[in-house]
Amino acid sequence: MKSFFICLVLCSLFLPAGIKAQTQVDILRSDRQARVMTSDGPILKLTGNVRLRTTDLTIDADSAWHYVDRGEVLGYGNLRIETEKELIFADFIRYNINTEISSLSGQVIISTQTATIYSEEAIYSFISEIALFNKPVWLKDEDGVMQAMEGVYFNQNDSAVFRGNVQLADSLQYIEADSMFTNRRSGDYVLYGNVYLQDDENRSRLRGNFVEADSTGRRLIDGNAILRRVSIDESAATSDTTWLWSDRITINRKDTFNIITAEGNVSLWEAEYASLSGYSMYDEELELIQLREQPIVWYEQIELNGDEIDIQLKNDTLQTLTASGTPFAAQKDSITARIHQMRGDRLQVFFEDDSVSELHLLDNAELLLHATDSEDNADGAINVRGSRIYIYFNGGEVDHMRVVDGVDGEALEERAELEGFRISGFRWSPEKRPSRPEFDLSPRLDPLPLTPPFSREN
DSSP: OHHHHHHHHHHHHHGGGGGOOOOOOEEEEOSEEEEEEETTEEEEEEEEEEEEEOSSOEEEEEEEEEETTTTEEEEEEEEEEEOSSOEEEEEEEEEETTTOEEEEEEEEEEEOSSEEEEEEEEEEETTTTEEEESSOEEEEESSEEEEESEEEEETTTTEEEEEEEEEEEESSEEEEEEEEEEETTTTEEEEEEEEEEEETTTTEEEEEEEEEEOTTSOEEEEEEEEEEEESSOTTSTTOOEEEEEEEEEEEEEETTEEEEEEEEEEEEEESSEEEEEEEEEEETTTTEEEEESSOEEEETTEEEEOSEEEEEEETTEEEEEEEESSOEEEEEOTTTOOEEEEEOSEEEEEEETTEEEEEEEEEEEEEEEEEEOTTSOEEEEEEEEEEEEEEEEETTEEEEEEEESSOEEEEEOOOGGGGGOOOTTOOOOGGGOOOOOOOOOSOOSOOOOSSOSOOOOO
């Protein structure tokens, strides 16, 4: 792939040459001139304050050799090449007059209208305005800096392809990848392999195998996608961290808010709760998380299953959990370790001061509630059915309840079998609960230098 890519670039460099007429070289100045005959034809050797001009550019050098028959100029020492669009510095140039392809080496600086690029070697076409770098390259523009082990820059549309330990930094983000395509004019990026993106504006870090990003704030993270968001300054002791990981994560901008969707093996972890699902969407403006495709939510000792589950937040704090489509809730008793069980066609959990305050079972409701005696020993259970059941909590424990319409049920005397008693639709899988991940979301490369690798006087 790399060889094919380089061949493709070289073809684009040379393709226009066939239709270009031969270019004349004018000698504007030189301290000394000598014309010698060789097997390659006549060579005009120029030394001292050399300045040459062709139709499209001027070359300043300490010395230059003009191979007249080959249509080639070799320039040496303190090179300065100027066109209407570029200003180039180098220590050596091999310039083909007819194709306008140049090989540059030494301390090479290519300055265009939008960027300045530094490298030790470059191949540059003055026709197509494409630069090929086979050695480490460092680029700076008005937005930030980039560097990589090699790359190609397309001046006409201000885009670039970088390969090998690619790094980019601007005022709002820092990026690492194995390779990158970017259109700096439009602000679009396509990143491949070991992608890491640090978004300071949104206090987020992300990692994946492939990332697309653009100036609208859209981010597509594909393959082992990981997103970490911090609600406030992560250096503060009270910072809240949310982790989201799945097969794919997409972030879209809506006005000043983000909409974050995740697809495939979605795991969500936050200090207060965790979830699994096949699909999730978070609307930052509404502070609403929608979980779909066999979602499960855990909060403390409560596990909630359903076809669809919505998590409503307020200032990043839980307000309600709403489940529909044969939802089932189970809670492990903190004293007896028995499982309280609840089901209905719709289920809502309400929170207040970071604790469960109410639980509503709506339509075809059923509840199994285990009891304890005065010495905190298991003491039977009640199994209640009704159209609607309302359960009220105090300090995280059941305080009282209310059953409405079609009331039915029984009190179950204490016996060992009650520990394994299950009502219809029972679901309980605490072993699936995501724990705080140990993903390394930090840069893997040395800090990106913000100053050029070298400088030259104009």
